[in-house]
Amino acid sequence: MSVTFAQTETPEDEARHGANFAATRVPFRRIYVVANPNSGQNSRTREPIEAALKVFGDEAKLYRWEPDHEVSETVDRAIADGAELIVAAGGDGTVMAVAQAMLGKGVPMAVLPLGTFNFYARGLRFSEDATEAAQQILKGETREIQVGSVDGRVFLNNASLGIYPKILKAREAIYARWGRHRMVAYWSVIRTFLKFQKPMKVDFQTEDLADTRATPLIFVARSAYQLDFFGLRGARAITDDKFAVLIAKGENRMQLFRLAWRLVTRQVREGRDYDVLRCREFTVGLRGKRRALLAFDGEKARMESPFAFRMHPDLLTIVLPEEKEQEAA
Known part of the structure; x- marks a missing residue:
């Protein structure tokens, strides 16, 4: 049974990860x-x-x-x-x-x-x-x-392609030296941006759209809470059991640092800093690369392009x- 939220719902009210089926109270012992x-x-x-x-x-x-x-x-x-x-x-x-x-x-x-x-x-x-x-x-x-899933692999919050998986890779090395702290995690962002060279060239397709873009990051979200945390649009797509696909804009380090600062200060704006696609299916392929590093809820794996994002059938x-x-x- 699907539930439609009223237009007065806030992103916080929608932060239920697509939990739109009737709730049941069950006591647990084991x-x-x-x-x-x-x-x-x-x-x-x-x-x-x-x-x-x-x-x-x-x-x-x-x-x-x-x-x-x-x-x-x-x-x-x-x-x-x-x-x-x-x-x-x-x-x-x-x-x-x-x-x-x-x-x-x-x-x-x-x-x-x-x-x-x-x-x-x-x-x-x-x-x-x-x-x-x-x-x-x-x-x-x-x-x-x-x-959500990408090529059969499940994710709950988000999956991403581009600079964010590289941030996670840098974070592992920093964690190993300084421990797992949120401030250390933020430093890994700066460190990765300093090494940024050029955006990816990608071809993508949804149920309604096919296009080619140059972008430093594709972020496929299934968490309305996480979108709201960073001041990003797309929360209503989550409650509609869709993905909110954010395609970042930025072709050099300076533009990326501006984007990062706007994220921290919650000043990012759809259209200027990123575009949002709301879809149940999203396929993206890399120009000139057969494999790439993908991130899933803080973990990462190297996978074959193109990448097919779907709602898991189970x-x-x-x-x-x-x-x-x-x-x-």
Whole structure:
């Protein structure tokens, strides 16, 4: 059942990642937490996970997937063990990986935000305090949503091509030296822009349009919250179960720095700084390149061009905070 939002809805009200199916309240007892293998190695992640497990009760369990195994193996084991709810504990990359494994399984999924930005959890209006988030999960409602995919690979917030995947690559090296902090992440943006040479030449196609552009960045969004966070247009496309495809404008370093400053100060403007396409299908190919680095919810992978963005045919069942909490937020 599709729900149409009134025109008075704000982007914050729309920040539900396309969650436009009827919500259902279901009590959970066997709540199994799936965590990144690196989680729990220090108090920053170990203590929040332990706090959440206490809230979830005696039947809660913790599963960590091994670095040399697929997360789907861990998720399947948890489901086979009788999980009534799988909780992805980590940042956006961990949540994305668990969501990929959960599609079509018929078991609900929730999010315990332990990452640097936690865009997905914040978009669903979960607290970044582990104890509070766990309590929200216990009182939450299940809802079926559609998620985005590129060549079959799932993403929840965004996927991108161009300068942003390069920023993530630079960020990894900076994180390794200085630790995972938001200010360190912002420095990786500046560092990457300083190395910028020229925009990509791309051919793209939607259900209604075919064109060729030169652009430093293509940003395919499925998170209204993230768009609003940066002052970008396109939030209504998310609630219509579409992508908001942002095609950035900028052909040199100076133009990119202006764009970055406008993003930070929330002064970006559609038409001047970027164009927006609202579509359910988006295919883009690179001129002169067979492979390119793509980013998905903070992770990255090198893939073959052209890239086909589609709504995944399987639904994801997620837990949202109950409605009265959202109205009070």
